[in-house]
């Protein structure tokens with residue numbers, strides 16, 4: 166989604182802002198721009214399309230300055246176009262970059278039009294620029310004007326404002342969208358994502374909702390919405406917050422798929438000892454909650470939702486605790502009934518997803534025992550809002566498609582399942598066996614990646630299709646759902662997932678000799694049932710492809726299948742997900758798609 170970067174320094178820093186914006190490219194955007202104070206009027210340059218267009222345009226100008234803001238835009242109000250790109254400027258004096266949505270901008274716009282302001286764009290952000298300009302006519306102080314402005318805005322926003330009359334400061338404001346300050350000795354910076362801050366920063370400060378801040382090269386001060394000074398804690402930035410680049414890989418998505426054995430080690434590290442999940446995996450408070458727990462609600466979006474679905478199968482099967490899993494945007498609006506002694510779990514890679522965050526805030530007021538998040542980005546909004554966080558430790562994920570983050574989420578949810586079973590004293594022998602199995606995950610993932618050539622060959626045979634069906638049963642049904650999600654977002658081919666048993670209740674009508682049907686086939690108690698489903702497809706002439714556990718080879722009568730080593734039933738969904746990631750990746754590459762930044766998508770979806 167939209168990204169913000171700003172730097173104020175003693176030296177010329179437009180190129181630093183550009184570097185920061187490049188680091189936000191992975192989040193998805195359609196236009197970009199940068200503005201700087203000069204003391205002789207704001208200089209502003211914007212381009213549509215990729216960052217390289219902005220870099221080219223800048224090379225043709227002499228724009229420089231020591232106080233600048235930049236933006237990558239993902240259209241919400243108004244189509245992607247030059248006039249709608251940020252920064253938005255009022256009277257050559259005020260420039261604003263903004264993430265989020267101003268819900269009452271039409272009312273404010275009408276007031277500003279009546280006051281003689283001319284609009285260049287269709288955006289809500291231009292209203293903020295004019296409004297601050299208008300307030301400054303009487304207020305004279307930029308911070309005070311921003312405080313007044315913020316009080317008039319309804320909606321979600323993170324914004325950075327510069328003013329040419331006060332050319333050495335940036336004013337920041339945050340409500341429901343992330344914004345973080347970077348602190349170095351003679352330079353202060355701001356970004357919507359820590360990864361976009363200069364690597365030279367010594368500390369970061371996460372602004373809270375309702376906060377404003379004034380940053381100059383040598384100082385920073387944070388205020389609440391009434392203008393009172395407030396203190397916010399400083400943190401050392403985590404080295405994992407910064408990307409090391411693509412290294413030897415062609416794409417970030419490919420790199421992140423291949424990183425998974427290592428990511429699995431990190432997610433497990435220090436969390437299993439002597440075939441037991443360690444005591445410090447969870448806090449004492451959470452342990453007390455798990456003891457009396459009777460119900461779990463899991464809420465998430467996209468791939469993280471699929472992680473929740475798999476965990477639901479694990480928890481209900483092993484621990485017999487009722488587990489309901491919801492899509493975050495549905496949960497909030499379905500008037501959920503909170504059952505007795507219930508734990509609320511939010512799963513999110515970014516920790517910023519607006520729907521998941523809103524669901525969590527709603528849940529906090531709804532009578533759950535405890536709120537837990539499973540999250541990759543430490544200190545993100547979801548972590549800060551939760552009573553406790555289990556970090557997935559996958560490292561920064563740049564590809565818009567979630568790959569390694571799902572693997573690490575499943576590992577953490579697997580550990581939680583085992584801990585819960587231990588606390589409830591359920592089947593200690595089985596729990597020990599499952600813990601042993603989970604300890605092998607890194608090695609098993611490496612083996613699965615060895616099948617990439619065969620997956621590539623399958624990709625070549627289906628890359629020209631218009632539709633693909635994915636099938637799975639039981640705890641592998643969410644893996645089929647994830648396969649379909651990954652496939653459509655990266656290949657742009659229509660894909661659907663079905664619980665294999667559901668096929669004859671409708672979707673079988675789609676199957677003919679032009680329809681690839683891909684199924685995940687583990688050797689579990691549902692194997693015979695799945696084989697019947699495979700036969701149903703073949704009898705209708707469908708092109709059946711099977712990702713199968715080697716040990717059920719003799720039972721499957723199908724020419725197109727790829728074998729995987731038997732890994733045990735518990736970790737099987739984590740392992741079978743990997744070939745589906747590879748399949749989506751290869752088909753996307755064959756079709757010439759931008760696999761790291763698929764069209765129309767954003768890495769973290771910070772608007773509802």
Ligand code: M6R
Pocket residue numbers: 466467468469512513514515516517518521565566567568650651654766768769770
């Ligand atoms: O950061 P989150 O895990 O909360 O993001 C949730 C979804 O937006 C995300 O998983 C999305 O579906 C991915 N593009 C899937 O690859």
